[in-house]
Amino acid sequence: MSVLVYTENWDGKFKKLSFELVSYATKVASLLDTSVTAISIGKVEEAELAKLGIYGASTVLSADDGKAGGLDNQLYTSIISAAAEKTGARAIILSHNNSGKALAPRLSVKLAAGLAPGVTALPESADPFIVSKKVFSGKAFSRVKINTEKVILTLAQNSFELIEAGGTASVEPFDGGLADVAVQTSIKDIQKQSSKVLLTDAExxxxxxxxxxxxxxxxxxxxxxxxxxxxxxxxxxxxxxxxxxxxxxxxxxxxxxxxxxxxxxxxxxxxxxxxxxxxxxxxxxxxxxxxxxxxxxxxxxxxxxxxxxxxxxxxxxxxxxxx
Amino acid sequence: MKLLICISNVPDTTTKVRFVNDNTAFDTNGVQWIINPWDELALTRAMELREDASSGIEKVTVITVGPAAAEPTLRKGLAIGADDAIRVDAEVGDAYLVASQIAEVVKKDNYDIILNGIESSDYNSSAVGGMLAELLDRPSVSAVSSLRLDKGAVVINREIDGGKEEVSVPVPFVAIVQKGIAKEPRIPAMRGIMMARKKPLQVVPAAAVEPLTEFLDFTLPTPKEPCKMVDADNVKELVQLLQNEAKVI
The missing domain is CATH 3.40.50.1220 (TPP-binding domain)
Known part of the structure; x- marks a missing residue:
């Protein structure tokens, strides 16, 4: 068993959001009495991947075979679900950002795992799995019960603090059986917003x-x-x-x-x-x-x-x- | 080409939310129901595309999952210009249940492009579109802020975290759309409202699907402390409060 966390990278670098996610996943893992594995897709240097260990990841799977370019929802879903199966993930955690919102619902269907999207706090119990989320655009909160053995959570941005667990992560290459998946999304043009602070990340x-x-x-x-x-x-x-x-x-x-x-x-x-x-x-x-x-x-x-x-x-x- | 626009029937966004039955259910008493704002933009864009004869779109269908009480919202979709409507007669469980019901309809009667709003303004799950795409094994593109059909080729702009991309995907696919997809939602004209009454609205029985999640209960946020007012001529005090009390600068 494990808790799997998908850590997106930006030009090969992680940011605060990634470390928040790993911190959160580490707390969920201690609730489930297991450890955290992170899955990274695309080219990230080993030293950068190892940083995830500081926040509690014990293993980092690096899927970097050159095929995974920009975000293709089917390809990325395949890689993350292969990692979930390999590690026997009980919980899969993503950010509630654009890519997390694109991938988590697909993973939910593929893995038959109930999804609690946009959670803002730790689960209150693991069995039954109950976690709180905002509803009605923040006008209320609801306790969501997930009825499946495997669960998927997307964490709302800036809702959890960084916790340095002080460990080290072992980095392993991960194949993920990509050969069978056709990339359907072709990216024609990218305009990066590089100079300014990103609105959804900003403090x-x-x-x-x-x-x-x-x-x-x-x-x-x-x-x-x-x-x-x-x-x-x-x-x-x-x-x-x-x-x-x-x-x-x-x-x-x-x-x-x-x-x-x-x-x-x-x-x-x-x-x-x-x-x-x-x-x-x-x-x-x-x-x-x-x-x-x-x-x-x-x-x-x-x-x-x-x-x-x-x-x-x-x-x-x-x-x-x-x- | 046939387009399917998935519509969620939601409380008007100005609704003051209340709960009943020991806070386990949303109080629908006196609530005005609307087309979920992002779904309304998706439908508006579908109408714009169909008006361009070269787009090759023959039909725009609106679909919702829910009880008969959701029909006025579907009729509004017809009044905006959709050709026909489908209501899957199921209680709305979770996003998985909704996506599964729509997937069953699409498996029987193929649609080439399916549009979903990026979230619904009631339960904020942002999940139906992605789940539907996976159930149908189709490509999905999320956070779509523009969608064009250029001689049969699909040109999409999407937002990624930290930028924008222009992408293309093969038909059939699911697009999960956000702000920008259409400028302003269309308001039904009187003629549209009259015509909507005669357009077909098909009711489909629910498929046997169990939800994966359930909402146990609801709570309202605790009221905030009153706002501390600072005199406009004493901005220094605000800076001190932000520095020493809130500790945010």
Missing amino acids: TVVSGGRGMKSGDNWQPLEQLADLLGAALACSRPVSDEGWRSHDEHTGQTGKIIAPNLYLAFGISGAIQHLAGVSSSKFIVAVNTDKDAPIFEAADYGIIGDAARVLPDLIKEIKTAKAQ
Whole structure:
């Protein structure tokens, strides 16, 4: 038996998300009284793979035969399910990010394993297997019982801390029987977002709403984001108006995020917007309307015009950082 | 080519959620039901594609799994422009049950392109599309933000974690779509609503499938502490709170 965790890589490197996943898998493994095996697909150097051991993986299977290029859902599902079978995985853990959402449902069918998607905490029991997840876009939580012997979990991003277990992982090449699987997805073009902090990964997010009055007024938000190492986000009207790209839309139909700090400028806080940001650990709201619903969700608030507050805020943060 | 759009019947996104029966069931009392927002965008895109004669699309079908109470939402899909509708008469268990019911329909009456929204706004599972593709052994592409048909060739843009890709897959396939797939959802016109009443809505009996998971009970989040207000002329205080109290900068 084992707990299998799929650790995606970005140009051969892992990131905080990968280590969060392994930390989580290690806790699940101790609940099930077993160990963690990680499966990595594509080219990753051995030293990088071995880092997963720090967070508790005892074995890392590296499927790197050159065939697995970009994400092909069927191919990746085959590799992960072969690894699950080889290790007798009782639980398979993926991130609730784009690739995890693409792969976990396929794995669920292939392995006849019940799926609890987007979990935010450890299972409360292993037999029966019960774990909590958000429902109704964060308006409620539900306890999910998985009725199958094998279980699959996808972990919501930024919902679990890093835990250094201090071990070492043995790295083994893994074949996965890829020869029989045809790659169906052909990738014609890739545009990487390399220079900025990824919105779904960011620990701090600076966000603007209709109260910013125009897309031309984003410069102070950009400056604040740079200062804090933050990602930029926006509310739906802003992306609908074309002031900012759809990629930055945060809310029910856009991106769901859970940063440590979410700074909302000129955002009234419609229920659909709050659905996307309510998991933030701290919310700061700046809005001219004292009755705006954003203040019910916020931890700290300023009633005022974002355009006037922002320069002061940037100045004060610079001063604070200089000390 | 035939398109199938999977529709989830969900509470309006502004619904204040409540639970009944010792918090084991969602309280449907007074709830307005809508097409799941992403499914509505998928249907809108299907309509746009069909209007282009060169796309070779003959028919757009909407399907849902659920009791008769879900039919008004399916009719709305017909009013937006779908040609016909299918309701699988099953209680909605989990995503696996829903995907299995739809897979049975597709096995009998083939559809070339199946579109699913990336998640449903009620149980947020993001699972039906991927499960359906695996049950049918078809390629799937997820986080799709644009889909074009260029002389029979499929051109898809998808979001990956850390960028965007343009990809193609052979037909038949399942696309799991998100924001960007269509600009604005279509609103049914009066003519569409009138025509929808006459369009075929087929009710299919449920296949014998057991769900893999179940929702035991529900809880509402604990109310937040009241917001601490800082004067707009004293931004320094906010920075101090963020530094010393929240410890986030």
